Amino acid sequence: MHMDGETPPLQETMPPTRIILDTDPGADDALAILLVLASPEIKLEAITTVHGNVGTDKTTRNALALLEFLNADIPVAKGCSLPLNKTPHSWGGHVHGASGLGQAKLPEPKTKPVDPHAIDYLIQRFLAKPKELTLFAVGPLTNLALAIRKEPKFAEAVRELVIMGGAIRSGGNVSPLAEFNIHEDPHAAHIVFNSGIPITLIPLDVTYKCLLTPEDIERLLKIDSPIPRFVRDVMADYMAFYSKYEGFAGCALHDPLTVAALIAPELLHLEEHYVDVDISGGVSNGKTYADFMKVLKKPANMRVALDVRGREFVELFVERMERLCNLAQGSVASTRHSARPAAEDGGGSIG
Ligand code: BDR
Ligand code: CA
Numbered sequence: 264m265h266m267d268g269e270t271p272p273l274q275e276t277m278p279p280t281r282i283i284l285d286t287d288p289g290a291d292d293a294l295a296i297l298l299v300l301a302s303p304e305i306k307l308e309a310i311t312t313v314h315g316n317v318g319t320d321k322t323t324r325n326a327l328a329l330l331e332f333l334n335a336d337i338p339v340a341k342g343c344s345l346p347l348n349k350t351p352h353s354w355g356g357h358v359h360g361a362s363g364l365g366q367a368k369l370p371e372p373k374t375k376p377v378d379p380h381a382i383d384y385l386i387q388r389f390l391a392k393p394k395e396l397t398l399f400a401v402g403p404l405t406n407l408a409l410a411i412r413k414e415p416k417f418a419e420a421v422r423e424l425v426i427m428g429g430a431i432r433s434g435g436n437v438s439p440l441a442e443f444n445i446h447e448d449p450h451a452a453h454i455v456f457n458s459g460i461p462i463t464l465i466p467l468d469v470t471y472k473c474l475l476t477p478e479d480i481e482r483l484l485k486i487d488s489p490i491p492r493f494v495r496d497v498m499a500d501y502m503a504f505y506s507k508y509e510g511f512a513g514c515a516l517h518d519p520l521t522v523a524a525l526i527a528p529e530l531l532h533l534e535e536h537y538v539d540v541d542i543s544g545g546v547s548n549g550k551t552y553a554d555f556m557k558v559l560k561k562p563a564n565m566r567v568a569l570d571v572r573g574r575e576f577v578e579l580f581v582e583r584m585e586r587l588c589n590l591a592q593g594s595v596a597s598t599r600h601s602a603r604p605a606a607e608d609g610g611g612s613i614g
Contacts, residue, residue, distance in 0.1 A: 279306040280397055280525050283388060285342070285381070286518070287315025287402030288325040290359045290501040293367075294475075294494065295401055295427075295518035296329055298580060301587035304526045308396065309338045309388060311381035315402035315447055316355040317363035319344040322402070325363050327372035332493065333591070339374075342381030342406040346448035352437075360500040367496040381406045386414040393420035397525075400455075401427040401518035403444050408451035411458050418458040425524045427517050428452065429466040429538070429551030431567060438549065442467050445540055446549030452540045462565035463524045464538060466551065469531065470517040472573030477502070477512055479581050488588040516580060523576055524568075530579075532570035535563035 282305055286292045299307050310330070312323040323341045330337050345351060360366060377384060385406060389396055398421050400407055407424075410417045428444035429452075435441040445452045456462065480498070483491035498514060505514045523530050536553040553567060 277304065279304055281306045281308050281395065282397045282399055282525075283307075283309045283311065283385065285311045285313060285385075285398065285400040285402060285404075285406055286326065287313050287317070287319075287322045287363075288329065289316035289322065289363055289402070289518070290365050290497050291514070291516060291518040292316070292322075292401055293325070293329055293364060293497050294516065294580075295399075295522060296326070297333070297490070297494070297587060298519045298522045298583055299399075300333055300335055301583040301590070302522060302526050305522070307335070307337055309340065309384070311340045311342050311385055311406055312376075313342045313381070313402045313406050314344050314346070314351055315444065316359045317361075318351075321363045323376055324372060325369075327374050327376070328369035329364075331372050331374060332369050332489070338377045338384075340379055340381040340384035341376040343409065346403060346405055347408060347450040349448065349450075352447065358501060358504045365497045365501055366499040367493055369493075382409045382413060385410045386417055389417055389420040390414065394422045397422050398424045398460075399426075399521055400424065401444070401521055403448040404428070404451040404455045405448045408448070408454040411454055411460075418460045421460045423463065424455070424460045425463045425465065425521045426455070427465045427470065427521045429464055429540070429567075431466050431468050431538070431551060431553050431569065433466065433468040433471065435550070436467060438546070440547045441549035442551065445551055449540050449542045449549040452549075452551070453542050456539055456564055459564075463533065464551075464565050464567040465517075465521045465524065465531075466567065467515075467517075469568045469571040469573070470515045470520050472571050473516040473520050473576045473580075474511070474513045474573065475516050475577055475580070479513075479577060482581060483584055483588075486585060486588045488591060490584065490588050490591060494584060516577065519580055520571070520576060523571070523579075527576065527579055530572045530576050531568045533566040533568050535566050537561040537563055538565050538567055 437443040
């Protein structure tokens, strides 16, 4: 705990990694955004939104509202509303609440998305400074696939791509075999996986080892700040879903775990493999598979996380939330963060 008002020492000597986050907030997406903003190793430069947990109108509204809540002045570009070649699911509200943010009640945002569509925004940002920006994707991969198809130079301009998605040795969470983000747009995932972008994949195999518990939330609630109360409320429906359907109190930190690839890679066991997704339309549609035995004779196309020191990651997550509260000094309405260059403000942290 760091309740004394002092910000814990962190690796602030390295310049932060500049990222753009493609997301469908979404309860655990919201926690990923909090974790990014709490982490001085990262500077969040923009958010692009996509369909997924709820529709794109809602995911965009949620991203804007959350950034306003955190006084984080970061551009948001609205992206695709539909998968490339499937009907979108219609039951995300069961998992993430009707709004997508559980029981959290954030005011309607005053800010608007930037003008370009997320596909064009991604192309503009990455081609302006090739190989400088890292991309995080924690929703269906539709925006990324269409950026790759629209601009042939896009893939080579991405420094690195970290994806939450897939189930390699694990079973699925939306079908017996498939994970939600990949299942929701398997054709997009196929395009992205085979694009040549250097990819790190964070599948269910590891995210289900990172379980946020009610005790973790109680620990955070000891801090008098709107942030822990937001965490409690945004996860309320999500935790109820886990309790009802998965039989445990708590929930997996799927999207936040992508951030470990930058802030705590030592917690992840990563292996290089050729990974692809089944798009044949049968029972395994949307299933990700790794060619462990190299029978396809294809070079590895990504690093895939197959194990994690899960409890250590959850502890790190809770510590970073405590740090975020300290940065905000108990009042998230006091200052407004601007996405200034890292040299000026030390990265994407608020306050
Ligand atoms: C993924 O699906 C979504 O519901 C979560 O936000 C996460 O990105 C986990 O399968
Ligand atoms: Ca998500």
